[in-house]
Amino acid sequence: MEPADWLLTAAERGNPATRLDRRRPDGAAWSDGNDVRPLVHGATYFGELLDAVRALRAGDLLLFTDWRGDRDERLAGPGTEVGTVLREAAERGVVVKGLVWHSHLDSLQFSEEENRHLGQEVRAGGGEYLLDMRVRPGGSHHQKLVVLRRRGRPGLDVAYIGGIDLSHNRNDDIRHGGDARSQSIADAYGPHPPWHDVQLAVRGPAVGDLETVFRERWQDPAPLTRSPLSRLREWLHREDTHADPLPRQLPDPSPCGTHTVQVCARTPTGCCADTTSRPTASAASRGPTSRPCGGRGR
Numbered sequence: 001m002e003p004a005d006w007l008l009t010a011a012e013r014g015n016p017a018t019r020l021d022r023r024r025p026d027g028a029a030w031s032d033g034n035d036v037r038p039l040v041h042g043a044t045y046f047g048e049l050l051d052a053v054r055a056l057r058a059g060d061l062l063l064f065t066d067w068r069g070d071r072d073e074r075l076a077g078p079g080t081e082v083g084t085v086l087r088e089a090a091e092r093g094v095v096v097k098g099l100v101w102h103s104h105l106d107s108l109q110f111s112e113e114e115n116r117h118l119g120q121e122v123r124a125g126g127g128e129y130l131l132d133m134r135v136r137p138g139g140s141h142h143q144k145l146v147v148l149r150r151r152g153r154p155g156l157d158v159a160y161i162g163g164i165d166l167s168h169n170r171n172d173d174i175r176h177g178g179d180a181r182s183q184s185i186a187d188a189y190g191p192h193p194p195w196h197d198v199q200l201a202v203r204g205p206a207v208g209d210l211e212t213v214f215r216e217r218w219q220d221p222a223p224l225t226r227s228p229l230s231r232l233r234e235w236l237h238r239e240d241t242h243a244d245p246l247p248r249q250l251p252d253p254s255p256c257g258t259h260t261v262q263v264c265a266r267t268p269t270g271c272c273a274d275t276t277s278r279p280t281a282s283a284a285s286r287g288p289t290s291r292p293c294g295g296r297g298r
Contacts, residue, residue, distance in 0.1 A: 041197070047075065062127075063149075070167040099129075100118065145160070204259075209252075
């Protein structure tokens, strides 16, 4: 069975506004030659993400989206807090752009203050961070995406996408003892709730597709919120509400694996009630390629 037998064509996708189906000369709505690895459990993902972000240099690009971000969540041990790692990357000259759900009020058991505090840390290092409420009333952004592009080192480009937020509770492992930085869920789960989830590490041309999804959200001309109350809070907290231009998008990384990947950007009117642009990657294994991926290291 070929990918065309079960992946969506551009017409079947039904989203003519997206650039995803116009990126390739042949009009293909997916890319071949990718390497896709599942990173099972937050501890596995966080450890790899930490190494990858710390390897970024001045002029490299770090794009991330999240449902909830906690600046004090540790990727590994002390000194690896999410806010610290992102701030330090921006201080090194990495172009850091974050797009996180604006969130409903903390009084309703959501993440308004946590997401705002992470933004303060990112901006302190020179990065840019926007709180996004471009969703249906009562909805939320659940996109959990990190794209890392290396200027002059495309073989090291990688994107991470899946179900793991940069937040409390997620740094668990196969033993399921819970995260040291835990947030209470329900008494039945104890003080450190176990958390099982998966993130994908994607290398190859699909990195360009995932970057495109971020750019489409970032460049959306609609205001970040239409709520008068939220706009008042933006003004009171002096939040950044205007997305600065992004650097020119680099060419896609070269083929480096055996997976076909399609990225689907959903919209509230066409598919989901809780997000305006949530990419999901579906991968199909194909025949072997002769090009190894560009490496996992620095």
